[in-house]
Amino acid sequence: AQSVAQPEDQVNVAEGNPLTVKCTYSVSGNPYLFWYVQYPNRGLQFLLKYITGDNLVKGSYGFEAEFNKSQTSFHLKKPSALVSDSALYFCAVRDGDTGRRALTFGSGTRLQVQP
Amino acid sequence: DTGVSQNPRHKITKRGQNVTFRCDPISEHNRLYWYRQTLGQGPEFLTYFQNEAQLEKSRLLSDRFSAERPKGSFSTLEIQRTEQGDSAMYLCASSRATGLDTQYFGPGTRLTVL
Numbered sequence: 134a135q136s137v138a139q140p141e142d143q144v145n146v147a148e149g150n151p152l153t154v155k156c157t158y159s160v161s162g163n164p165y166l167f168w169y170v171q172y173p174n175r176g177l178q179f180l181l182k183y184i185t186g187d188n189l190v191k192g193s194y195g196f197e198a199e200f201n202k203s204q205t206s207f208h209l210k211k212p213s214a215l216v217s218d219s220a221l222y223f224c225a226v227r228d229g230d231t232g233r234r235a236l237t238f239g240s241g242t243r244l245q246v247q248p
Numbered sequence: 249d250t251g252v253s254q255n256p257r258h259k260i261t262k263r264g265q266n267v268t269f270r271c272d273p274i275s276e277h278n279r280l281y282w283y284r285q286t287l288g289q290g291p292e293f294l295t296y297f298q299n300e301a302q303l304e305k306s307r308l309l310s311d312r313f314s315a316e317r318p319k320g321s322f323s324t325l326e327i328q329r330t331e332q333g334d335s336a337m338y339l340c341a342s343s344r345a346t347g348l349d350t351q352y353f354g355p356g357t358r359l360t361v362l
Contacts, residue, residue, distance in 0.1 A: 137290075165348075167350070167351075169353070174355075175355055175356075176252070176339055176353040176354050176355045176356050177291070177339070177341075177353040178353070179350055179351075179352060179353075182350060184348050223290050223291070225290075233304060234279065234281065234296050234303075234304060234343075234349075234351075235281075235293035235296065235304055235306070236283075236291075236293060236351060237293070238290030238291050238292070239290050240288070240289055240290050241288075241289070241290050
């Protein structure tokens with residue numbers, strides 16, 4: 134079985150400050166990890182993914198994420214937050230060692246960036 | 249890429265009625281996925297196709313739900329005898345047929361069952 138935990142329902146940060154949105158995962162095999170963002174009344178937009186290689190992954194809109202195997206974490210980060218980053222963020226995982234394609238998502242973290 | 253499209257965007261129906269949603273994937277994508285998202289939750293996987301073959305089905309996909317992709321292009325998701333618990337956002341995604349595929353999502357169809 135695979136699972137994702139996003140321990141914070143909401144993260145508040147001031148514009149210009151660094152932000153972190155936390156994610157921990159559980160999977161039997163090799164983790165394939167993803168971050169998506171969802172704006173109101175819209176589908177999910179892909180931000181970045183970790184498959185293998187460098188533990189620091191860079192993605193769209195200045196976001197990056199750090200894979201930590203020992204802590205089974207994949208936290209999303211951005212050095213300087215923008216008001217327009219305010220949205221709902223989802224972490225997802227699938228087991229890369231199986232042929233299954235289903236993603237398992239966390240419950241989401243609402244990011245609020247204050248001007 | 250023109251993106252994944254879904255129709256309709258909103259559907260309101262009465263309990264007991266049947267509904268059908270359509271998803272058109274990104275044109276060169278062989279894989280197509282359906283997820284359901286309820287308020288305050290992350291998306292939950294329902295089913296997945298590679299071309300016209302349905303390769304995975306979740307236990308969430310009860311016998312009232314059926315998905316098809318007859319020609320390996322667009323897909324339909326039908327819910328028979330809708331219940332109020334079926335009210336949710338139904339999301340479609342598509343990806344290339346590679347091992348490291350990324351799923352790209354459409355805007356979703358919001359179903360409200362009265």
